[in-house]
Amino acid sequence: MRYLLVIQTIPEYDERDDFCMPIGIAYVNGAMRAAGYDVEGFNMMFADKEPYQQLKEIIRDKKIDVLLCGGLTSEYKVLKLVYKTAREANPNIILVGGGGGFTSEPLLFSRMTGVDYAVIGEGEITNCELCEVIEGRKAASEVKGLVYRSNDGEYIATEPRQPVEDVDSLPFPSYEGLNMEAYLDRQEVEGWYNYYGYYSDNPRLMPMMLSRSCPYRCSFCFHPMGNRYRGRSLDNFFEELDLWVEKYQINGIALVDECFSINQEKVLEFCRRIKPYHLSWACQMRAETYTETIIKEMKDAGCVGACFGIESMSDVVLENMQKHLKRETIEKALQTAYQYQIGCSGNLIFGAETETFETMKDSLSWCQHHTEVYGTQPITNFGYIQTYPGSRYYQNACKNGRIPNREEFIEKGQWNLNITELSDEDYQALGEIARLKYSETANRGTVLKMEEQSEKYVTLTARCFHCHKETTYRNIKKKTIEKGRIRRLGCRHCNQLNEYVFKEEKYPVQKFASIPWILQKDRDAELIASYLKKKELKKIGIYGRNVFTSYMLKDLKASGCETEICFITDKQIENDALAFDVPVLLETEKWPTVDAMILTDVRHENKYREGLEDKSGVPVISLETILKESGKFDGGNRNDI
DSSP states (O other): OEEEEEOOOOOOSSGGGGGOOSSSHHHHHHHHHHHEEEEEEGGGGSSSSSSHHHHHHHHHHHTTEEEEOOOOOOGHHHHHHHHHHHHHOOOTTTEEOOOOHHHSSSHHHHHHHHHHHEEESSOOHHHHHHHHHTTTSOGGGTTTTTEEEESSOOOOEEEOOOOOOOGGGOOOEEEEEEEHHHHTTTTTTOOOHHHHGSSSOOOOOEEEOEEESSSOOOOOOOTTTOOOOOOOOHHHHHHHHHHHHHHHHOOOEEOOOOOOSOOHHHHHHHHHHHGGGOOOOEEEGGGOOOOOHHHHHEEEETTTEOOOOOOHHHHHHHHHOOOOOOHHHHHHHHHHHHHHHOOOEEEEEEOOOOHHHHHHHHHHHHHHHHHEEEEEEEEEEEOOOOOTEEEEEEEEHHTTSSSSSSHHHHHHTTTOOOOSSOOOOHHHHHHHHHHHHHHOOOOOOOOEEEEEEESEEEEEEOOOOOTTEEEEEEEEEEEHHTEEEEEEEEEETTOEEEEESSTTTTTTOOOTTHHHHHSSSOOOTHHOOOOOTTTTEEEEEEEEOOOEEEEHHHHHHHEEEEEEEEEEEOGGGGGOOOOOOHHHHOOOOOOOOEEEEOOOOGGGOOOOOOOHHHHHHHEEEEEHHHHHHHHHHSSSTTOOO
16 A cells, blocks of 8 residues: 655645645644555655646655655645645545644544545654554454544544553654755745744754643633653654754754743753753743743753743633733743743634723733833734634534534634624724734834845845844845835844835834724714714725724714715625615715715725725725824824723
């Protein structure tokens, strides 16, 4: 039997430079090769031609009998296409699934994808035993942690396999056939795994794992490797590290553990042992692990950054998330990281079951205050909580009817589910605010000099927003410069992340007044009406079928405003569930004559303004302009949120 391990294309990575090599499939690769099976590998992210066509050719040319490919629930459509392509190439091929999608919903996801077998949980042992089944030496029912399809087409799940207690007993991961050399060669200075590629002009950052799973049970999390936290011995880890240093000439490692060791003595020993390698490294940690002793030793041992889950700065929400953290613990962790110049970053995610406008304001107010005190913004992403299968939030949503049909939910992939007690409109407002916060200017460093280095690269000298020291980076891609900015580039002195802008007209400094306007407890219904009256606007059109338009229309109605709202239009008009008592017109339709267009899509103001002016022939006024001219929301003063 010939087996093919496939790393599927990942839609959100439109460039291979952003791709993070999955370590789970490498462990399966290592286990199957160590057991003597005939294994090929294909990383579709590094295909030489159209990836699905190349997949067909590999299956046919190498006479592949069994294809193994796995992924998350969010990758359902891609996985389905991989399996479909494989069957087109070989109608008799045996399809095997694995990873988080199958582990979170074993029977359902197996049926939806149409695989013959699915490996549930950790795959090293189960995959090797499955090979025995496929080759006729064992019955599928005898293999723990497996889903198989019976002769009558029904899917059957066997007894769950317990997590591997002795992780040292497993063979090292193997990257044979998975394009590790090309992967390392293509890493770029301006942002790779968790934004920590900046440590070198030629980063070669290797993903490694020191432990499995996480001892915590955050409500939004699901642990495909099981619920038991298990660590490797340091001897075992460093034996693997020696292998990669010699084989791939790496100069950094990314610890992809969900939770870098919670044992402080082990962390200190790790630091002592890794220091002589003179490697840069980054990890993910819990905030309570950030003691001064730990951070000082990590810095001395070459650590450039540690990402930890901030998620919220509302104690009410943190409790509902079951984070087992308080905001003062997070604050102390950040302060210690700044003191010892270790990069630190995290996310704020909104939409927990107890989320309200007030809890969101708690997080955003903290964010503003923190930036004022420490001179840096540690949040790299603002977004919705994703209600992924397997998480407690998902299970609760299934129980209370928020998810009436699990298959339909997975198929649509609309993970931004309103599990709060807010109205759907207010829930949408949370998302709009998060997107605005993400678009706001944060940690904008100063570009000092750019010099042409080659046909593809430039040398950039810049000053850090946080420590004000200068760093010169070589091998910055010209195409990055042409796009206009680098969102996250770490300083090589303090390791904090900066934003560098090369096209100010495209990326002006932004602080959105719309955020405090939406979040204020008692909105002044007269504010926008007064502006329209002052400008003597009798008829207006609105561009932006969104929650900002909805709130604005409510205010105008409550104020008794006499301005006529003639129509609303937007690019996404057919995909928006919001309903209005105002005519909704497509962009392609002829618009009624109005005195002005009000632009409520404030995040894309520069993008849409010129086109709106050309089509409407009237002034275009942004909602942001109206709010800022009121004097109540200047976009920079956030004391009211």
